[in-house]
Amino acid sequence: MYVIHGxxxxxxxxxxxxCLN
Incomplete structure (x- = not known):
């Protein structure tokens, strides 16, 4: 899993x- 730390x-x-937009 990917956890955001900052x-x-x-x-x-x-x-x-x-970028996808």
């Missing part, structure tokens, strides 16, 4: 979603 991981996830 803003860095959140930012990378958001970047992936924006």
């Amino acid at each position: 803003e860095a991981e959140l930012a990378s996830l958001l970047q992936r979603h924006t």
Whole structure:
């Protein structure tokens, strides 16, 4: 499972979603 431990991981996830958009 993937657990978010900070803003860095959140930012990378958001970047992936924006790339898909």
